[in-house]
Amino acid sequence: MSLSVDITHRQGDFTLDARFESQGNLTALFGRSGSGKTTLVNIVAGLIRPKRGRVTVGDLVLLDSERGIFLPPHRRRVGYVFQEGRLFPHLTVRQNLLYGHWFAPRQGRHGSLEHVVDLLGISGLLARKPALLSGGEKQRVAIGRALLASPRLLLMDEPLASLDEGRKAEILPYIERLRDEVRIPILYVSHGVGEVARLASTLVLLNEGAVAAAGPTADIMGRLDLFPMTGRAEAGAVLETRIVGQEAEYGLTLLRAAGGLIRVPRIDLPTGSPIRIRIRARDVMLALEKPAGISALNILPATVTELRPGDGPIVDVRLDCAGDALLARVTRRSVAMLGLRPGLALHAVVKSVAFDRRSIAPTGGDGAEV
Numbered sequence: 138m139s140l141s142v143d144i145t146h147r148q149g150d151f152t153l154d155a156r157f158e159s160q161g162n163l164t165a166l167f168g169r170s171g172s173g174k175t176t177l178v179n180i181v182a183g184l185i186r187p188k189r190g191r192v193t194v195g196d197l198v199l200l201d202s203e204r205g206i207f208l209p210p211h212r213r214r215v216g217y218v219f220q221e222g223r224l225f226p227h228l229t230v231r232q233n234l235l236y237g238h239w240f241a242p243r244q245g246r247h248g249s250l251e252h253v254v255d256l257l258g259i260s261g262l263l264a265r266k267p268a269l270l271s272g273g274e275k276q277r278v279a280i281g282r283a284l285l286a287s288p289r290l291l292l293m294d295e296p297l298a299s300l301d302e303g304r305k306a307e308i309l310p311y312i313e314r315l316r317d318e319v320r321i322p323i324l325y326v327s328h329g330v331g332e333v334a335r336l337a338s339t340l341v342l343l344n345e346g347a348v349a350a351a352g353p354t355a356d357i358m359g360r361l362d363l364f365p366m367t368g369r370a371e372a373g374a375v376l377e378t379r380i381v382g383q384e385a386e387y388g389l390t391l392l393r394a395a396g397g398l399i400r401v402p403r404i405d406l407p408t409g410s411p412i413r414i415r416i417r418a419r420d421v422m423l424a425l426e427k428p429a430g431i432s433a434l435n436i437l438p439a440t441v442t443e444l445r446p447g448d449g450p451i452v453d454v455r456l457d458c459a460g461d462a463l464l465a466r467v468t469r470r471s472v473a474m475l476g477l478r479p480g481l482a483l484h485a486v487v488k489s490v491a492f493d494r495r496s497i498a499p500t501g502g503d504g505a506e507v
């Protein structure tokens with residue numbers, strides 16, 4: 138289902154002037170602190186009425202200032218998950234979940250309590266009060282409560298921000314299931330590059346109240362010109378691949394990317410499963426000849442498409458790998474020594490151990506569409 142946003146709004150000195158369209162299951166709003174993410178989400182939720190604008194989800198018009206349409210928040214059927222769960226402390230988990238269900242119109246209810254409980258893995262928590270839940274568990278219950286209200290659109294404003302790395306890793310697979318199994322578009326605010334690279338089908342990059350870029354996640358992540366906004370330190374490419382085999386004796390899984398085979402630590406999923414991987418620019422080495430006698434397992438033929446000098450000795454290099462964009466970070470010295478320039482054919486080398494759990498993610502049945 139498509140989400141279309143075209144809004145102008147002023148608050149104090151800040152102007153939000155944003156336009157984008159997304160067909161993706163999960164659209165990430167990504168940008169620095171103060172870029173306008175929460176303001177935009179609040180406008181979609183109906184909590185802020187902008188000066189001018191139009192917001193639609195599928196055929197439903199939430200806002201159209203020209204036609205004088207402004208659906209009040211309670212009529213939008215938009216689920217909202219905040220940074221911290223905001224559960225009712227005096228109610229049990231079951232009661233918190235059912236509270237969401239009360240607000241769902243009888244027609245158009247999707248998902249029973251049992252289904253949502255199963256989806257989010259919270260069956261063991263139903264009798265507990267929120268005070269006895271971990272941060273990650275609270276967030277899963279908050280997501281369940283939002284889902285049970287049968288929203289047409291789910292807004293998630295930095296739902297993992299208050300969690301430590303361990304809890305984040307615990308909850309990410311549930312958000313992936315939500316994205317892949319529940320047919321509700323999700324607008325997801327984050328300033329975590331890894332999180333966005335893993336979850337988002339479509340990425341909307343906000344910068345000082347304007348959309349700097351919007352499109353499929355892999356395209357946006359692969360653009361060198363956007364590094365200052367997407368975060369140079371964590372920069373990396375996103376590749377859509379499929380499992381083509383296992384090397385059980387070595388604990389490795391073989392993935393097919395457009396540019397060749399990639400070996401990563403074992404993924405327990407069947408052959409054919411779509412897998413998204415993120416390869417950080419700093420984990421990619423470049424070689425003019427195909428290296429031999431080297432421990433790195435992944436050697437992909439590639440062509441240099443762009444060089445962009447960064448701070449000090451650093452140069453970011455964009456490569457074309459049979460249509461996929463790959464990024465490498467090297468020194469200016471290496472650029473000079475290897476004669477790196479657009480059009481040069483070479484080999485990109487990536488160690489299998491560069492892929493940790495956070496950089497590998499299943500993308501569900503239609504993940505390859507992004």
Ligand SMILES: Nc1ncnc2c1ncn2[C@@H]1O[C@H](COP(=O)(O)OP(=O)(O)OP(=O)(O)O)[C@@H](O)[C@H]1O
Binds near residue numbers: 168171177
């Ligand atoms: N009620 C308000 N009145 C005036 N200015 C505001 C108001 N609320 C937010 N702002 C300003 O609008 C800008 C955008 O804020 P917003 O909260 O949307 O950013 P954000 O991208 O969500 O930031 P963060 O990642 O820190 O949550 C900021 O400059 C902020 O100071």
